Amino acid sequence: MGTFKIEGGHRLKGKIQPQGAKNEALQILCAVLLTPELVTINNIPDIVDVNKLISLLKKLGVKVEKLGKGSYSFKADEVNLKYLESQAFKEDGKGLRGSIMIVGPLLARFGKGYIPKPGGDKIGRRRLDTHFEGFINLGAKFRYNKEDLFYGVEADRLKGAYMLLDEASVTGTANIVMAAVLAEGTTTIYNAACEPYLQQLCKMLNRMGANISGVGSNLLVIEGVDALGGTDHRMLPDMIEIGSWIGLAAMTKSELTITNVSWDDLGVIPTVFRKIGITVERQGDDIHIPAHTDGYEVQNYIDGSILTIADAPWPGFTPDLLSIILTVLTQARGSAVVHQKMFESRLFFVDKLIDMGAKIILCDPHRATIIGHDFKSTLKATTMTSPDIRAGVSLLIAALSAKGTSTIHNIEQIDRGYENIDERLRAIGAKIERV
Incomplete structure (x- = not known):
């Protein structure tokens, strides 16, 4: 069983190109x-x-x-x-x-x-x-x-x-x-x-x-x-990987450019990230995420009620990015509900984020309420095991933003969906080692 060792708390910078879908x-x-x-x-x-x-x-x-x-x-x-x-x-x-x-x-x-x-x-x-x-x-x-x-x-x-x-x-x-x-x-x-x-x-x-x-x-x-x-x-670039890099940039307060994203095929993905306060700039067919040094604030609905982000068939929001969104919300300014409609076990990885200090209430197998820290309290490094591809990358993003050195086991799950992820992250400044 493979393992990643991640030293968190470092800002990243540079360009990253998404893999094929x-x-x-x-x-x-x-x-x-x-x-x-x-x-x-x-x-x-x-x-x-x-x-x-x-x-x-x-x-x-x-x-x-x-x-x-x-x-x-x-x-x-x-x-x-x-x-x-x-x-x-x-x-x-x-x-x-x-x-x-x-x-x-x-x-x-x-x-x-x-x-x-x-x-x-x-x-x-x-x-x-x-x-x-x-x-x-x-x-x-x-x-x-x-x-x-x-x-x-x-x-x-x-x-x-x-x-x-x-x-x-x-x-x-x-x-x-x-x-x-x-x-x-x-x-x-x-x-x-x-x-x-x-x-x-x-x-x-x-x-x-x-x-x-x-x-x-x-x-x-x-x-x-x-x-x-x-x-x-x-083949098109992988929209799930693109969403992962958007979340990574925000959580680590990093300035990143995601190149050749086939913007017109991303649907509502940029819009959903903007709703949780992340600046997503279009530059030709690239996405530029500036460093969110002052954090990012969740938008409530017009009547003031709490934002709910739910998955839906295309052109709705893809369920594969809900784990990423949930993780990014742990450091947002404000609160939101994540509603995973399709799979009843996909939110069960939140116990690992809670161990890192995140404020999450798992309402039932399909819904979680996240109260953001607004970076006033950083996540804490810990040892964890990746349960599936998307949760594994979500935990990796959390570890890269956390204070201290985290360990993620069962990284074969991450390798199932992300190409040479440790090498590509090191190229933009991440402190990550494959053990």
Whole structure:
């Protein structure tokens, strides 16, 4: 189990460039299974979860070639379907939640897709019903082995259908879209997710020869085609990492510039940080955060009531940044409520912030009230364990702002989502050591 040692209380300065988007990569990489032709993808982040998926594709028989930093080519012209029914696949597929998205492309192109119950963050129930109900709507037969926790779907040829998704699941929408592009006839998906990463997937599929309309809305119409071809694709910067760096700058009273952020794809993220008093300046396609030497003050609502920050499907605020927002609020001037609607275990990391001296009332598994210190009392260094990717980075930000030397164990969780984070932080002045 890896460990970070962090000496907090130092101001940082400089420029930092966000990595390619993790959540986009998990969708885009699975889409290479839809064609036997060459697909080239750029700006792929070098992180554990993405590397696991690339390894899984190789074991499936996909020819993978690294062209340079973050650039790979993929050719799925000799897919080994026998691997899907092997014990090795049952083990390999368990360790990564993103592996669920190989099912749609495999089902569409080869008539069958299997997956063991996938892993991922322990942040509460993350059901797969939306995925499989979508495949069943397209005509697939579903089976589930309870003993092995093994899912399977099979169909001779999928047929287009109308469906109203029970939730605007990003991975569920992506999986159904990848299945529907090769289905016979028209598929209509209402209550579809419309995140920028899902838009990126749809645009890539259209370049490959798919016929998807309504991209960017929650109503997608897909006219099935017989085959898809190759393409080149470049992934967006990771909006969650961008939000993490905004929070880091504010908590450490640092002046930072986050470069090449694809501002127009950030949605309400800059607005939400501004609501808690952080100055977010647009400079071309960069974000500049000045040093908040006098702190930052939370805005109340017009009637004076306490600010509530809640997650919502896009274009609402992404749930992946609520842990960051909560941490940054611990040093704000004022109070706020954080309402995490999607996952019932995601706020349970606040006990570690409380140990550091933060004033947080955990109202229930979904809501926390934070009373900011206004930097009149700094957080205290401590030893803690990272429970998941986003909480891990939140604790890292807290440690970098705290007085003294903190230790964070289980940093493999952070490495799952953030590329060489210790090296990149040292480059802007952070005192962080990987033990």
